[in-house]
Amino acid sequence: MKHGEGPARQSAAHILLVEDDPIMGESLRTRLEIEGYTASWAKTVEAARKALAGPAPDIVISDIRLPDGNGEQLLEWIHDQLDHPPPVLFMTAYGTIDQAVRLLKHGASDYLTKPLDIEQLLQGIRKALNARGWIAPESATRALGVSEAMRAVEDQLVKLAQFPETPVLLHGESGVGKEVAARYLHDLQAPDQPFEAINCAAIPESLIGSELFGHEKGAFTGADQRHAGLFERAAGGIAFLDEIGDMPLALQPTLLRLLQERQFLRLGGNQPVEARCRILFATHQNLRQQVLQGNFREDLYYRINVVQVEIPPLRERRSDIPWLAERFLHAFNSVHPESPRRLSAEALDLLGRHDWPGNVRELKNTIERACILARDTLITPAELALNDPPAPAPDTALAQHLKQDEREYIIAMLRAHGLRVQETAQALGISRKTLWQKMKRYGIDRDKL
The missing domain is CATH 1.10.10 (Arc Repressor Mutant, subunit A)
Structure with a gap:
């Protein structure tokens, strides 16, 4: 006879984690809670069964090898014994293709191999919950930050995803996460389609035209075959032009024509190619000032600046610092579960007081460096190597x-x-x-x- 209650709708989805490794289990539970879910942790098949006998979780994440059985046995028990079986995601360091096929055939929602790609796991969780009609709590779906400023950016991008032909200009200092925002819009709009990115400042002027528009065979010396450019490769998805302020003046009219006519010519070609992608632009420069200085075409400026999304510097959204730091820390721990790291309260305080001139990129590099250089599990201010003034005296x-x-x-x-x-x-x-x-x-x- 089947038993177990159906999922009880709460303010956050509840996840049952079945993992016998204490380091991996603690790390995953912490990350799930950071993402806004509630999580319970079972270390054996028997403990998982007891947890499932009450109100069912919204999703189960289970290792394959467990001390008193295996994940396949747990999956079979779930489908035999529960009236409303939750989706089950499996993770293992010993996976085979045959095992993956067998699990998916028997009702598993997903199958991931260790070391875990945490973003892939989170995506799998969201996909499984969405399939059940679950609307995740707002904090569980935050991808860019928890501050009011970044929530506003996310909300703006959600709206823009509904207008796939509108150009978007992402503006902000270097390292604030403009490409991360671009990829977030891509995930909202066309997650299964290409995302093609190019940095206009990193490619020689003689090559950037071919990289953007492609070329025909024989278009120039060394062009031995047809080459599909960025806009052609991004068909159905998104083309992302970073540092658009560094686009050569000579190439700007060609880009303007593409934006106006939604088609282009490959170098050396005479047959128009349809531009079937959304185009996102990003820059840290003041493009209006560039126009006044004659470095950027005014008509192109107005064409790409239909909607501008401002990504604020990290020093203006300090509530994102601990959130980001924990995500970077968890990413390191997922790859190196044998030597997990955590931040001391003093280190977290120092991170919050630093001005981060390099923004999120600097924070990510700082966390990675500290994880590598830390002598122990606990990361201290010394290992962060940030030259900041001492904290104000707490007893004033x-x-x-x-x-x-x-x-x-x-x-x-x-x-x-x-x-x-x-x-x-x-x-x-x-x-x-x-x-x-x-x-x-x-x-x-x-x-x-």
Whole structure:
């Protein structure tokens, strides 16, 4: 007789993680909670069965090899015993093609090999939940940041995905994540279609025309065969032109004509080729100033600047710093599960005070360097190697007053949101983990509120 209750709809999807490795299990559970899900962790098949006997999770993520059985046995039990079996994603370091085919044939939703690509896992989770009609909580779908500024950017990109022929100009300092934003729009609009990117500043002027528009055989010396350019390769998807401000003046009229007529000629060709892709542009420059200086065509400027999306520097959205740092840290730990790293409170504080002139790129490199150089599991400020001024003395009257104000505000927001941590963190514009850390620091106990 089948048993187990159907999934209980909550403010966040609940995931049952079945993994016997303590390092991998803790790391994955932490990442899932950072992404806005709730997660329970079973280390054996028997523990997983007991967890599934109550309210069913929305999804199960299971290792194949377990101490008292294997994932295939658990999958069979789930489909035999539960009235509403949740989707099951498998992960293993010992996978074979035959095993993958067998699991998928018996109802598995996905099959991933270790070391895990965490973004692929998260995508698989979202896909499985969407197939069940689950609308993920807002924080669980955040791809660019948790700050109000980046939420606004995401919302803008969601709207733009509905207008696939409109050019978009992404503007922001170097390293803020313009290509990440471009790829996010691609995932929203055409995830199964090509994403072709080019950096206009990195290609010699003599080659960029061929790279963008392609060339016919014999178009120039060395052109031994036809070459499909960026716009042709991106058919059905997105062509991303980074550093458009460095586009050679001589080539700008050709790009303008493509934008106006939605077709182009390969170099050396006379047959028009249809441009069947969306074109995104990015720059750190002030293009209007470039126009005034004669370095950029005014008509092209107005053609690509139909919609401009501003990506703010990291120093103006500091609530994203711990969120990003944890993601970069988890990416490292997924590849190197034998030597997991975590940030000390002092290191996290230092990250929050640094101005990040190199923006997200600098933060990513800093975390990777610290993970490599750390002598122990815990990353300290010394291993971050950031030359920042010391933190202000914590015992000043002003500091104590500000801390008390922050504590009272967090308590008020928790009460306003029914003591639900995820919703409170979202309202505060910080990650769930950051809110937990602040609650611990200020001695806030939900059970006593």
